Each structure stands twice: as structure tokens, then as C-alpha cells.
Amino acid sequence: MRHGQGRARRAVAALVAVLTWAALLAGAAGCTSGRTDGLGLDGVFGKPRAPEEIIRVSPGDGSKAVRPDGRLRVWAADGRLESVSVVRTQDAQDAPVAGHITANGTAWEPDEAKLALSAEYSVDAVALDGLGRRSARHTTFTTYVPAQRFIGYVTPENRSTVGTGMIVSLTFSREIEDRAAVERAIRVTAKPAVEVRPHWFGKQRLDFRPEQYWKPGTRVTIDLRLRDVEGAPGVYGLQSKKISFTVGRSQVSLVDATRHTMEVRRDGDLLATVPITAGAPKTTTYNGKMVVMEMYEVTRMNGQTVGFGGEYDIPDVPHAMKLTESGTFLHGNYWAPDAPGNVNVSHGCVGLRDVKGGGSDTPAGWFFDRSLIGDVVEVVHSKDKTVAPDNGLGGWNMGWNEWKAGSMVK
Numbered sequence: 001m002r003h004g005q006g007r008a009r010r011a012v013a014a015l016v017a018v019l020t021w022a023a024l025l026a027g028a029a030g031c032t033s034g035r036t037d038g039l040g041l042d043g044v045f046g047k048p049r050a051p052e053e054i055i056r057v058s059p060g061d062g063s064k065a066v067r068p069d070g071r072l073r074v075w076a077a078d079g080r081l082e083s084v085s086v087v088r089t090q091d092a093q094d095a096p097v098a099g100h101i102t103a104n105g106t107a108w109e110p111d112e113a114k115l116a117l118s119a120e121y122s123v124d125a126v127a128l129d130g131l132g133r134r135s136a137r138h139t140t141f142t143t144y145v146p147a148q149r150f151i152g153y154v155t156p157e158n159r160s161t162v163g164t165g166m167i168v169s170l171t172f173s174r175e176i177e178d179r180a181a182v183e184r185a186i187r188v189t190a191k192p193a194v195e196v197r198p199h200w201f202g203k204q205r206l207d208f209r210p211e212q213y214w215k216p217g218t219r220v221t222i223d224l225r226l227r228d229v230e231g232a233p234g235v236y237g238l239q240s241k242k243i244s245f246t247v248g249r250s251q252v253s254l255v256d257a258t259r260h261t262m263e264v265r266r267d268g269d270l271l272a273t274v275p276i277t278a279g280a281p282k283t284t285t286y287n288g289k290m291v292v293m294e295m296y297e298v299t300r301m302n303g304q305t306v307g308f309g310g311e312y313d314i315p316d317v318p319h320a321m322k323l324t325e326s327g328t329f330l331h332g333n334y335w336a337p338d339a340p341g342n343v344n345v346s347h348g349c350v351g352l353r354d355v356k357g358g359g360s361d362t363p364a365g366w367f368f369d370r371s372l373i374g375d376v377v378e379v380v381h382s383k384d385k386t387v388a389p390d391n392g393l394g395g396w397n398m399g400w401n402e403w404k405a406g407s408m409v410k
Helices: 002-034 041-045 179-184 363-369 400-404
Strands: 055-058 073-076 080-090 093-096 099-101 107-110 120-128 134-142 148-150 152-155 160-162 168-172 186-191 197-200 205-209 219-225 230-232 235-237 240-247 251-256 261-266 269-277 288-291 294-302 313-322 329-333 350-353 376-380
Touching (some): 055 120, 055 134, 080 099, 080 107, 152 219, 179 230, 186 205, 197 400, 269 363, 313 363
Parallel strands (some): 160 240, 251 376, 329 350
Antiparallel strands (some): 073 107, 099 107, 120 134, 152 168, 197 205, 219 240, 230 235, 269 350, 288 376, 294 313, 313 329
């Protein structure tokens, strides 16, 4: 009898356990009807939620033509981020995008807010949901491709050795409306260090120089960070590059238009006094400091190209060095051999005695062989005005305070 009673009690206990488990299951199933987090039996014991429910990315997967001010963000809708990797592909080159996961682990943000233009971004993220289950997600989006771009043409050339008077000059391919933004995107630095300041001449030219001529041996670096800078509405910069040049020895030549002489000084010491001819009374030479911009062994000079009529057209002017955009040169003169040192006969240029074809043992040949782009030629005692600061590299004719006032960044 006791054995039968024991079996009965065990049967009742088993039945109670089955009924209790069934009730629990029914309750669990019933309470999922009001939940919004997607958990339930499937969530606890079955398949996890889709990765896009756990890991959110903005801009969305497959987005196109995203503007540069579009916000790149990755966050976990549930749980925390374990890792995030973002790669930017631009001009067929991949580059990682620096960023960080926030302290609470719920979001990732880029270190630089703006997006690059004409680029594809790839995002790979791994997160742990609230129950510790790992999810991974891969998304891509592309950014806006501008229809209009601008570039800056830089003087002097990369890796060149120049004279002590060289001015860094950028001429832009389009008018710049937001000059402050473009100015901020360009850095000109010197080693040994010296203050270098910018000055705008209109909307398409930006020059840089120190207060005084560069010291010989200075290395100057121009860092262009113009890529994706909006210089005008809908017009974005294209360049991201560095240019450098070295300052050679100091050579400054003083042309006295009244005395018909040019004193050539190297590192402060007088090398020679050379006879010259300057502009005739009706076509005088500019006064002021001019910088050698270009050098030609031989070039053609036609008065019609600089605003004169048919007064001259010389096909083989030797040892020519361009000093202004308006057409002032320092050059060899073989057609008026008695003029240098005696009388001013030119149409505004500075002439040195030379021979047809150019001779190395003539005053013009001697000076040409000892000159660099960036050397300074200063004219005094001419019956003309001072050359304009934007006529060639004439910025040395502007006072330092006035020069600094030409910056758009205050």
C-alpha cells in the first residue's frame, strides 16, 4: 500500500510540473504581444535580430550624392559597439577615416566633421546587443561630385632655388568668393622660421611674403589644402599637395636711371657697377622694387604685345629677364651699343650692352649668368611712378602694415 501511495505522489508532482511549465510558456507568449523591442522566445532562444536593427549608420546604406556637411555617424540601437572601421576611397586610393567610439560605447563619430567630395565611404561595424550577442554590418555611400572645381597656379616652381626677393604667388582658375576659407586652407612656412603673411589682389590672386627679403638658405614650404574647399557657391578646390623651394644667395641690383648705372650686390657686397640704358623720356621705366619672374636666353619682343604700336619688333633679344607683367624686362641690347652708360633710349626696359646672339663676356651675359628667378632689381631716379604691387611680383613696394591688411582672416 505504501508503495502504491508513493507512485501516486510522484505522478501528481510530475503532472504539476508539466502544467506549471505550460503556464509559464503561455505567459511568456502572451506578454510578447505588447513589446516593441522584438525580444520574445525567438529573441531569447531563437534567431537574433537583423544587424540593421542593432547597428545604425548615417548616411544610409546606398546613399548617393551626399553633401560634404552630411553627418557621418554609427551607433548601436541596442547594446554597444565593439569596433568600427571606415574607409574613404577617392581618386582610386583608399584611406582610413579617423574616428572614435564614445565613452559609453553606444556611438562612433569621425574626428573630422566634413565629408570628402567625389568619394565612396565603406563602413564596417561590430556590436554586442543587450544580451551579449555579436552582430556585424557593412554599408557604403557616395558623396557629391561637383560640376565645378578650381585650382591655384603657384609661383615659384616646386624644388626650385630662387633669389632672396621671391614672393609666393597663387593665381586661381576661378574667382574666389569665400576668400577667407581659401586663405585658411593654404599654409606657407619657413625654416628657419619667419612670419609669412598673405595679401589678396582681387578675387583670383593671393600672394605671401615675409616683412623683409628671405634670408639665404631658407627653405619655404607651401601646403595647399584646397581639396573640397568651397571657394564660391558650388565651386570646390581640387588640390591637396605640398610645394617647397630654397632661397639661394642674396642678390639685389640697384638701377639708377639718371646715372645710367646698375650696382650689383651679392650678400651685401658690391660685385660690379654695370652701365645701363633705361626708358626714354616718353617711355620711362617704373621706379621701385621688381623681382625677376622669368629668364630667357633669347626671346622676341614686339611692341604691340605691351600696348605700343609698331615701334619695334626684335626677334632675338638676348639675355632677357622679365620684371613685370606689363612687359618690363632687363635684357641685352645689341642694336644701340653706345646707349648703356650714356643715354636712356628704351621703351621702359633696362638694357645692358650685348652682342647679337648674346655673348657670355658682355655685361648682359655676365649678369644673366649670375642671376636667379627671385632676384631683386630696384630702379631709382626715373621720371615715372612706382611699379604697382600686383604688377609682377611687386609686393615689396607695399608697406608691411598695408600688406597684412590684405588678409581676409582677421
